[in-house]
Amino acid sequence: xxxxxxxxxxxxxxxxDRVIITxxxxxxxxxxxxxxxxxxxxxxxxxxxxxxxxxxxVPSRFSGSGxxxxxxxxxxxxxxxxxxxYYCQHYKSYPYTFGxxxxxxxx
Amino acid sequence: EGQLLESGGGxxxxxxxxxxxxxxxxxxxxxxxxxxxxxxxxxxxxxxxTISGSGATTYYADSxxxxxxxxxxxxxxxxFLQLIGLRVEDTALYYCAKGGYSYDLWGQGTLVTVSx
Numbered sequence: 001x002x003x004x005x006x007x008x009x010x011x012x013x014x015x016x017d018r019v020i021i022t023x024x025x026x027x028x029x030x031x032x033x034x035x036x037x038x039x040x041x042x043x044x045x046x047x048x049x050x051x052x053x054x055x056x057x058v059p060s061r062f063s064g065s066g067x068x069x070x071x072x073x074x075x076x077x078x079x080x081x082x083x084x085x086y087y088c089q090h091y092k093s094y095p096y097t098f099g100x101x102x103x104x105x106x107x
Numbered sequence: 108e109g110q111l112l113e114s115g116g117g118x119x120x121x122x123x124x125x126x127x128x129x130x131x132x133x134x135x136x137x138x139x140x141x142x143x144x145x146x147x148x149x150x151x152x153x154x155x156x157t158i159s160g161s162g163a164t165t166y167y168a169d170s171x172x173x174x175x176x177x178x179x180x181x182x183x184x185x186x187f188l189q190l191i192g193l194r195v196e197d198t199a200l201y202y203c204a205k206g207g208y209s210y211d212l213w214g215q216g217t218l219v220t221v222s223x
Contacts, residue, residue: 034209036152043202043213044144044152055211087152091208094166098152 002026002090006099012107017078021102023071023088032092035064035073038101039084047086048073075104109133109212111203116217123193127217129186129203137161137181140207143188145199146216153199156188157207171197193221 003026013019023033031051036044046055048064051071061076075082083106088099115127129141143155156177157166165177176189186203198221204210 032208036210038152043215044210045213046209046211049209049211089152089154089209094157095168096154096157096208098154101151 001095002029002092002097004088004090004097004099006086006088006102008102009100010103010105012105013078014107015078015080018074018076019078019104021073021075021086021088021104023066023073023099025069025071025090025092028068029090029092031067032090033064033066033071034089034091035062036087036089037082037084038087044087078104080106109205111205111212111214113201113203113214113217116201116219118220118222119193120223121193121195121221123221124189124191125193125219127188127190127201127203127219129188129214131184131186131205134205134212136179136184139205141177141179141186142204142206142210143177143186144202144204144210144213145197145219146202147196147199150199155201158186159207190219193219195221197221 005024033051035048038044052064063074086102110132112130142157158177162179174192178187200216202216203214205212
């Protein structure tokens, strides 16, 4: 099985900051990676598909990059609404797995 | 667009069974694979199962293989997950999600609690 490891587990930042969350796959997954945002008590929301494809309706301050085993989610100019938990997920081969999550909290 | 609405969760004893449902609307249901993802209390997301649009092909996480069965009724735009032999570690919020790769639409989840 392919393991996904996110870092950091927790990230403290301020409104207006630029933050980067990384996700590493235990083997190459090409660009078969998605990023999700989850707020407390809510279902996850798809932000990025195929490593860098911005989902419709997602603000352009979110961007994804990477291929192979190293990926990143960048959020430019953090907004109050962005404080949440972020998950990466590969879909290279079954079983699809998620990273353990990165909690983005207000500094 | 679209909407997914899960139901069928509840409290069940270890070894018990449940059938979860997910009613879909607002998109052409039978053209999309559908997926179940679960989240234990305070924990991360775990992929559980995926079924193709026709229902002919299914995939399961090792942790549920042989105990859970995914199915769909395309005439009723409904996805199902049959859970048998439930264990304490199956306690989670079960989400249905649209898609077989990345998931662009999620329900609000139905809570399954396995406890004696």
